[in-house]
Amino acid sequence: MAIKVGMPNLGHTMEEGTVVNWLKQPGEAVTRGEPLAEVESDKVVFTIEAPATGLLLRVLVAAEGVAKVGQALGYIGAAGERVPEAETTPTPTATSAVAVAVQPPTPTAPPIGRLSAERARISPLARRLAQEHGLDPEQLTGTGPRGSVTQEDVLAAVAAATAAPALPIAERRPLRAMRRTIAQRMTQSWQQAPHVTEMMEVDMAAADQYRAAQGLAYTDLIVAAAARALVEHPHLNAALVDDAVEIYAVVNIGLAVALEDGLVTPVLRDAAHHSLAEINQLRRALVEKATKGQLGLDDLAGGTFTITNLGAEGVRYFTPILNPPQAAILGVGSIAPRAVVIAGGLQARPTLDLSLTFDHRVVDGLPAARFLARIKALLEAPGLLGG
Amino acid sequence: MTTAEMTAPAQTAVRTITFRDAIREALLEEMQRDPSVFIIGECIELRSAWRTTKDLSLMFPGRVRDTPISEAAIVGAAVGAAMLGMHPVAEVMIGDFVTTCMDELVNQAGKMRYMFGGQTDLPMVVRIPTGMVKNGGAQHSQTLESWFMHAPGLLVAVPSTPYDAKGMLKTALRGRDPVLFFEYKMLYGIKGDVPEGDYTVPLGQARIARAGTDATIITWGSMTHKALAAAETLAAEGRSVEVVDLRTLVPLDTAAILRSVEKTHRVLVVDEGYRPASAGSEIAALIAEKAFYALDAPIKRLASPPVPKPFSTPLELATVPQTDDIVRTVRELF
Numbered sequence: 001m002a003i004k005v006g007m008p009n010l011g012h013t014m015e016e017g018t019v020v021n022w023l024k025q026p027g028e029a030v031t032r033g034e035p036l037a038e039v040e041s042d043k044v045v046f047t048i049e050a051p052a053t054g055l056l057l058r059v060l061v062a063a064e065g066v067a068k069v070g071q072a073l074g075y076i077g078a079a080g081e082r083v084p085e086a087e088t089t090p091t092p093t094a095t096s097a098v099a100v101a102v103q104p105p106t107p108t109a110p111p112i113g114r115l116s117a118e119r120a121r122i123s124p125l126a127r128r129l130a131q132e133h134g135l136d137p138e139q140l141t142g143t144g145p146r147g148s149v150t151q152e153d154v155l156a157a158v159a160a161a162t163a164a165p166a167l168p169i170a171e172r173r174p175l176r177a178m179r180r181t182i183a184q185r186m187t188q189s190w191q192q193a194p195h196v197t198e199m200m201e202v203d204m205a206a207a208d209q210y211r212a213a214q215g216l217a218y219t220d221l222i223v224a225a226a227a228r229a230l231v232e233h234p235h236l237n238a239a240l241v242d243d244a245v246e247i248y249a250v251v252n253i254g255l256a257v258a259l260e261d262g263l264v265t266p267v268l269r270d271a272a273h274h275s276l277a278e279i280n281q282l283r284r285a286l287v288e289k290a291t292k293g294q295l296g297l298d299d300l301a302g303g304t305f306t307i308t309n310l311g312a313e314g315v316r317y318f319t320p321i322l323n324p325p326q327a328a329i330l331g332v333g334s335i336a337p338r339a340v341v342i343a344g345g346l347q348a349r350p351t352l353d354l355s356l357t358f359d360h361r362v363v364d365g366l367p368a369a370r371f372l373a374r375i376k377a378l379l380e381a382p383g384l385l386g387g
Numbered sequence: 388m389t390t391a392e393m394t395a396p397a398q399t400a401v402r403t404i405t406f407r408d409a410i411r412e413a414l415l416e417e418m419q420r421d422p423s424v425f426i427i428g429e430c431i432e433l434r435s436a437w438r439t440t441k442d443l444s445l446m447f448p449g450r451v452r453d454t455p456i457s458e459a460a461i462v463g464a465a466v467g468a469a470m471l472g473m474h475p476v477a478e479v480m481i482g483d484f485v486t487t488c489m490d491e492l493v494n495q496a497g498k499m500r501y502m503f504g505g506q507t508d509l510p511m512v513v514r515i516p517t518g519m520v521k522n523g524g525a526q527h528s529q530t531l532e533s534w535f536m537h538a539p540g541l542l543v544a545v546p547s548t549p550y551d552a553k554g555m556l557k558t559a560l561r562g563r564d565p566v567l568f569f570e571y572k573m574l575y576g577i578k579g580d581v582p583e584g585d586y587t588v589p590l591g592q593a594r595i596a597r598a599g600t601d602a603t604i605i606t607w608g609s610m611t612h613k614a615l616a617a618a619e620t621l622a623a624e625g626r627s628v629e630v631v632d633l634r635t636l637v638p639l640d641t642a643a644i645l646r647s648v649e650k651t652h653r654v655l656v657v658d659e660g661y662r663p664a665s666a667g668s669e670i671a672a673l674i675a676e677k678a679f680y681a682l683d684a685p686i687k688r689l690a691s692p693p694v695p696k697p698f699s700t701p702l703e704l705a706t707v708p709q710t711d712d713i714v715r716t717v718r719e720l721f
Contacts, residue, residue: 125652125683144684145719151652151683 002077003052007067010041016068017041024056030076037073044120052076058083121148129154135161178262189324193240194360197319197331198369202352202376204335210382218335218352219255220280223307224385225378226330227251227271227279230305233371237304239325240362254303254323255283257290264290265323267303276385311335316353327362330375331355352379399583407575409549410439410514413556414476416585418447421474424560425450427461428478428514436480437516437575462488462513466495466565469511474560482517482569483529496565497540508563509540512556518571518609518659519707525695528703530659532569532608533666536636542566542590543636547611549579551634554588566590571609571659591638595647599629602653602720605644605670607633610657610708617713628717636666644670645678652683653720657708662690684720689713 007017020038024030030050037048050056059074061067075083122130122137126149130137137149140157144150175183207221230237230251238247251272254265266286271279289295306323311334320331333353340349354375358368378384404412418424425447431440432453444451454461458479465475479485485492496509519528535541542564546552552570559566596611597618604614611632618628631647633640648654654674658667671686689708697703 123652123683124679125681128680145721148684 002057002075002081002083003054004072005036005048005051005074005076007039007061007069007071007073008046008048009069010039010044010046014041014069016066019061019063019065019067019073020045021063022059022074023047024050026056026059026074028056030054030056039073048073050076055079057081060084121146123148123150125151126154130157133158133161176261178259178264182262185324186321189322193322193324195319195322195357196360196365196368197355197357198365198372199317199353199355200369200372200376202354202379203340204350204352204379207352207379207382208335208350214276216276216280217283219307219309219332220276220283221379221382221385222330222332222375223253223255223268223271223279223283224274224276225375225382226305226307227253227274228378228385229371229374231272232374233367235363235367236328236358236371238327238362239304240327240359241325245327245362248304250304252302252304254306254326255286256306256308256323257287259290259293264295264300265303265306266290266295266299267301269302306330307332311352317355320355320357322357322359327359328368328371329357331357394585394587401580401582403578404549404581405575406549406552406570406577406579407437407439409553409579409581410556410570411441411443412581413553413560414440415443415446417474417557417560418443418450420585421560423472424474424476425452425468426476426478427452427454427464429454429456429458429461429480431478431480437570437572439514439570439575440478458484458488459491462491463495465511465513466491466499466509469496469509469565470499470507473510475511476514476560477511478514478516480516481527482515482531483526485513485515485531485567489534492535492541492565492567493538497538499540501540509565510560510563512559512566512568514568514570516572516575517569518573519696519703520572522698522700522703523572523696524698528696530569530571530608530661530691532567532636533658533660533664533669535567536639536666536669540565541637544568544590544634545571545608545636546588546634547571547574547596547608547632549577549581551588551594553581554586555590555634557585558587558590561587562590569608573609574612577612588634590635591640592634593640593643594632594634595629595643596632597628597630599627599651601627601651602655602717603629603631603647603651604655604657604713604717605631605633605647606657607636607666608659610659613708613710614657614713616710617717620710620714621717626717626721639670639673641673641677644674645681648674648678649681652681654682655687655689655713655716655720657713658688658690659707660690661693662688663693665690687716687720689716 018040020040022037023035030036032050032053034050035047036050038045039048054076057075057077061073067073120138121142127137129151135157140149140153142149143153211218211221234247237251238245250270253268253271255268256263256265268282305326306329308320309332310318311332314334316333318331320329322329335350335352337348338351339346356368356372426440430436432444432451435441440451461477465477468475499507499509518530532543532545535543544555544559544566546555559568597615606614614630618630621628629647629651631643656667656670658665660666667688667690671688674686689712691706694706696706
């Protein structure tokens, strides 16, 4: 009688399995215990060994085919032996158990197919670690001796499970020299100096007329106003060096110029002693050099105060970070017509918003406010800036 | 257990001398120190086969005694002398023939104190030149120290360096228990730093011959040197291998073994003796029992196959673990 090769039961939860591959072809001779077919449950691949010696008479479930537990996958028997075409009613496990209870199997009863698959190789250390981390070591891929799951595999799985999902990175740009300098100096400034920013609105109606008449830019007036005000308020033209406040004897105004990837601060030297026309000329030369990347070290060194301008983009107020070791920096906002109360009535006046950040270790709030008010006064009466 | 504290050598010169000279120096100094120390054996008085007792018979007349060729008589006499307060050193010239005095060792020496209710100590040392040297043949090449791990009451010393040989032999001679002192013939010619004068090395304390983090080789005696050479090769491959030199098999420094396995999680035991029921088997079993959950790979063993040692050089080399075997087996742990 032909012997059935059945889908083995590979675990309590298994109801059906898939034939991965037949290792023998129909008609081929097989020896009892020889690997016959590979089947797969939802967890592992097992090799079915031939339950008897003979010919593989028929394959009922081909590779990729699914069969219930106990269902015939094929038959082994003698040449010419008749075998069923197909098995439509699989034998449920429970029924088998009842049958066994009623009629114990004889020693000659053919086995359904012995499992030769090995238990997953997991090192004791790996098993212990996996348990500690609540992982199922059976699910891990082993890289140790003979494919065993080792400590390293468990730790890798733990790391993978606990690592925050990495955000996709579009591009990674190592810091170039300028960016690195900016990063380092801004961090240093932010960490060392207690920053306070004061803001003030300036009526630019007079400055607007003056500028147009003289062929100047607003910035020229602002540089001149700041320079003149610094002469009168020297404690803002200063730096904290070690245990002393050092007040500079010159007024060198750094102008922050935005570049493609960063900014530079060329220095307009001795600004207090230049006329507006000279300031205009010097400033334009510096900005041109800056945008062309032609600034030398001389152009960049020696600033005592900095002006930074975001007005062109519509920013009104902001909180500039000090350019260390300088004690103050002036942020320039946008100039635009705004409703201003004049003599009890509303007027549209061109106004400018200034933001002054200072190092509170060097200067207190009131003197800083007075300095800022002086700049405002100079800009609102530009004639005081002297040609 | 005879586990004397390690005593630091006094401020004396350190020379580089051979293992055999270190043994001879220990014997000489102990004979000077203690008149109850004497030596009996074959071919030790008129000439010294291993040169470990060279000239001692001239320096200590009557205290170095040649005997007829009977290891049973040598060891039996030593047992009796030890019971009566002497400190005999019995030499079994060819360690393979320790089998002829098994009764004297296993049934007499190891059990005397117990059977006589503690009325006697057995302060004796049996020196056993052992192991393979070139073309020794089947009866002059064996390493049988593991047999005595099996017998209660005997201490088993297996030094690997000249320093340990001198310091451990002194400790053995000053103890109360019979000590089987295995001297690997292969090591007699190796040199090492040995202080002049008195110092001791305790029995029962393993030595980290080389520190490492990735795998442990546990070994002793002659194999220590092959393990160290293998560790050097493996270091070039980026594997950090620790070599634990046990120094004694009884007492066995289980703490040192387990400490190293807990650290590296991989272990190879290298044993010159026959593989079945060997010292290596015992150590592997110990690790499996006590450090199972520290293991990241199956315990490996290397030992001699249970065949008579062939006389032919290539076959002889094939029957004892070699450095290449150790390297290959450590690789299999990963």
